[in-house]
Amino acid sequence: MPELPEVETYRRVADGALGRTIVDVDSPDAWFLKGGTTAEDLSATLVGSQFCGTRRIGKLLLLDVAPLAGAAVSPVVGIRFGMTGTLLVDGIDGVGPLLYGPSRRDPSWERWRVALDGGGTLVVHDPRRLGGVTLDPETSDLGPDALDIGVAALAGALCGSSAPLKARLLDQSKVAGIGNLIADETLWRASLSPLRSSVALTSTEVRRLHRHLRATLTDLMARGGSHRGDLIDERHPGGICPKDGSPLARATVGGRTTWWCPTHQA
Ligand SMILES: [Zn+2]
Structure with a gap:
């Protein structure tokens, strides 16, 4: 937990953040940033841009970022949810309490927070900190998605x-x-x-x-x-x-x- 159905729900929730200008990125927990990603990388890549697409491979959620002026490649934010991670946009997660996680919310369990223009937020809430956020994650080590595989x-x-x-x-x-x-x-x-x-x-x-x-x-x-x-x-x-x-x-x-x-x- 969360498995594919939960992450697919989070992907649909993340659609609610598309096309909204990112005004701030708060990455308070260095442990939660994976693959060499730093808080500075995330802020420099995201602030002033927008999420422009959502995808999912297995349990990995991918958020495509509109490239900033002059950049040729669209950056991607990868989010893993471990055992107890949830994704909320404007405070709504779409899934509800997870089987192995506490049902309450606690601001200290917010591992990653993106502030959107107009006061909205995209937040990763993970009590056990087994998930993570990666800029441009490696995906070649994943097999075909279980929902699409032939x-x-x-x-x-x-x-x-x-x-x-x-x-x-x-x-x-x-x-x-x-x-x-x-x-x-x-x-x-x-x-x-x-x-x-x-x-x-x-x-x-x-x-x-x-x-x-x-x-x-x-x-x-x-x-x-x-x-x-x-x-x-x-x-x-x-x-x-x-x-x-x-x-x-x-x-x-x-x-x-x-x-x-x-x-x-x-
Ligand atoms: Zn039987």
Whole structure:
């Protein structure tokens, strides 16, 4: 958390900052600036300009900046949200409390603040400080976005590895945007075990996984977040499969706590 659905919501929220002149940039927390970016870089690049576009690759939000006079290239601000980051424009975040974060707001948790002409703001609020802001972030290390990836690209992302299927899905360099909850929900819906060897999936299974990945993401965005899956309430000792009532299994897969149904996920 936040996973792809939350960051897609933040992207839509950030659309509200487009075309508004940036009058000030406050980067109070050097720890939150990543990739060698400094507070001075951000102020020099942004003040007097405007955000002119929003994009998302997986869980990375990208804000395109209109180049200042004389500059040939459009700068880009990349924002990562870690475990507890939210993005607010004019005080509105569009998501609500996150599963693993405090529900209250605290000014001391504002890691980055952009003041917009007319009194508005774009703010990154992150209690646990696991996110970050980068000017012109490297994106070549990210795989295709999980919402846009095609069947052939998904097959390519899975082949060549005997790693457990879930570990491969969590690898952002293979598919970008799948977090722990979405991986478990998707595999549960697709009736595939998280422990399966990635390379051993048949083409029929890859197509089934692809269909369920897209449907799960679309469904969770419509429901309001990655924590709105059908499996979520059963992710505890004694939890049962909502499809068939079997006791769920739990293990650490790909470094993350994983829940699945040994009866129908094969
Ligand atoms: Zn089941």
